[in-house]
Amino acid sequence: MKKARTKKHRNKELDLIPVMNLFSILVTTVISMSTFEKLGVLELWLPERSTTPQDQPQKDIDEGLLNLTVVITDKGITIGAAGGFQPSIYYQEEVEYRSRSDQHVFRKVWVKGEEVKSPTDGKVMSPYERETIMLNFVTKKDSADPGTYVYAAQNIEGNALMDTAGNWYATVPANGALYRTVGDETVHKMDPRTAAFCKVEKLSAYQEVAKTLEKIHMLYSQRDPLPPDVDDVVILADEDVIYDKVIQMMDACKSAGFDRVALSLIGGEV
Amino acid sequence: MAHRKIKRQEEAGLIITSLIDVFVIVLTFLMRTISAEGNLMTSADNLVLPMSQRSKSPTEVSLTIIADQKNLTVDDKVLMTTESVRKQDSLLIKPVLDVLTKKRDEEKHAEMMGLIKEATGKVVVQFDKNTPYDIVTKVMATCGYAGYNNIKFAVTKKNEEG
Numbered sequence: 001m002k003k004a005r006t007k008k009h010r011n012k013e014l015d016l017i018p019v020m021n022l023f024s025i026l027v028t029t030v031i032s033m034s035t036f037e038k039l040g041v042l043e044l045w046l047p048e049r050s051t052t053p054q055d056q057p058q059k060d061i062d063e064g065l066l067n068l069t070v071v072i073t074d075k076g077i078t079i080g081a082a083g084g085f086q087p088s089i090y091y092q093e094e095v096e097y098r099s100r101s102d103q104h105v106f107r108k109v110w111v112k113g114e115e116v117k118s119p120t121d122g123k124v125m126s127p128y129e130r131e132t133i134m135l136n137f138v139t140k141k142d143s144a145d146p147g148t149y150v151y152a153a154q155n156i157e158g159n160a161l162m163d164t165a166g167n168w169y170a171t172v173p174a175n176g177a178l179y180r181t182v183g184d185e186t187v188h189k190m191d192p193r194t195a196a197f198c199k200v201e202k203l204s205a206y207q208e209v210a211k212t213l214e215k216i217h218m219l220y221s222q223r224d225p226l227p228p229d230v231d232d233v234v235i236l237a238d239e240d241v242i243y244d245k246v247i248q249m250m251d252a253c254k255s256a257g258f259d260r261v262a263l264s265l266i267g268g269e270v
Numbered sequence: 271m272a273h274r275k276i277k278r279q280e281e282a283g284l285i286i287t288s289l290i291d292v293f294v295i296v297l298t299f300l301m302r303t304i305s306a307e308g309n310l311m312t313s314a315d316n317l318v319l320p321m322s323q324r325s326k327s328p329t330e331v332s333l334t335i336i337a338d339q340k341n342l343t344v345d346d347k348v349l350m351t352t353e354s355v356r357k358q359d360s361l362l363i364k365p366v367l368d369v370l371t372k373k374r375d376e377e378k379h380a381e382m383m384g385l386i387k388e389a390t391g392k393v394v395v396q397f398d399k400n401t402p403y404d405i406v407t408k409v410m411a412t413c414g415y416a417g418y419n420n421i422k423f424a425v426t427k428k429n430e431e432g
Contacts, residue, residue: 016286016287016290017286019290020286020289020290020293023290023293023294023297024293026297027293027296027297027300030297030300030301030304031300033304034300034303034304038426038427039319039328039424039425039426039427040322040325040326040327040328040424040425040426040427041325041326041327041328041394041422041423041424041425042322042324042325042326042422042423042425043326043422044410044421044422044423046414046419046421127400128318128339128398128400130400131318157323157428237403238403239402239403239404239407240402240403240404241402241403242399242400242401242402242403243320243397243398243399243400243401243402243403243405243406244320244399244400246403246406247320247321247322247399247423247425248320248322250322250324250423251322251323251324254324255323255324263406263407263410265403265404265407
């Protein structure tokens with residue numbers, strides 16, 4: 001019998017070099033196309049100009065309107081509406097500076113009129129060297145009281161957690177505890193994975209404002225008839241207030257359900 | 271003379287399978303993060319935009335005003351310094367108003383000619399996050415006076431939705 005001739009095959013490796021070339025080109029192209037800073041836009045609502053001629057007497061303020069206003073000053077934030085003003089929400093401003101000369105980062109509590117110097121080279125910091133401005137919520141017994149920080153558990157996104165009754169959690173909620181954040185009506189159950197990323201930090205005044213505004217929005221949404229300005233809010237700020245604070249406040253208003261945010265200057269309408 | 275014994279070496283093949291694995295992971299990650307919409311808006315230099323969680327994606331950008339740490343720019347044209355805007359008493363910024371009025375007239379003319387669907391009066395404003403509110407109000411007032419009532423603030427998205 002003739003023996004079948006078996007060809008001895010050598011173990012041949014797949015030639016992956018062309019695939020590698022392809023991948024190299026693809027990765028380079030995708031990296032060159034990608035943007036790492038995502039830009040967005042915040043829409044501003046401008047109230048329409050009144051069409052009432054000047055010689056005609058203007059109507060009295062409509063009592064059905066909410067006329068919600070958030071006033072930002074360098075000491076606190078006050079929420080006012082047609083019915084009156086809420087107690088002021090006081091804050092302490094903490095600024096994180098990044099020195100342009102040596103990239104040194106340091107934090108300092110902001111005091112009006114005080115010159116801030118870099119601890120490394122003693123250079124006076126310019127206003128544009130402020131990297132992060134934090135408004136820490138403080139509770140005060142009276143105007144002379146310097147205030148006490150309020151601490152709250154915060155999730156990975158930096159949103160403070162509150163219980164179903166609307167009180168901030170001072171510690172990370174226990175497993176199985178119910179919690180929610182401002183702007184999110186869904187009540188979540190705490191699990192060990194989420195709890196691992198939560199931490200207790202100083203509560204931001206923006207969060208406190210958002211919580212108060214959310215309560216107001218819920219209250220007014222249940223009114224019958226519904227006020228025409230139920231989703232409107234005007235942010236009133238002093239001319240020295242930093243733009244970042246106004247944007248953060250716009251964010252707080254929008255998260256509370258007020259989608260139409262208008263801006264105004266203390267002492268004049270814009 | 272003794273012949274040097276030449277050892278026949280087998281070809282040393284490069285094992286690149288693990289490298290390919292790395293590339294596949296990098297590529298998958300990049301494809302996931304990249305936005306297919308492209309970039310309608312670019313942030314200016316010398317400027318740090320504020321962060322916002324509630325921002326929307328820009329849909330259309332026709333006119334951009336930039337107030338950075340040094341200058342006030344309308345459509346890439348430097349008009350004046352931010353310091354001089356801060357110092358002026360008037361609410362309207364004259365050089366900006368002139369440019370905006372001209373552009374608004376052009377926009378309205380284009381609408382009449384049927385070149386554009388609607389003269390929406392949209393403007394995107396990029397302010398440095400440390401800009402005093404005084405400058406913001408002056409720019410806004412000037413935009414409103416020139417007929418640009420659809421003002422949008424450019425921000426950096428804090429976290430991507432979805």
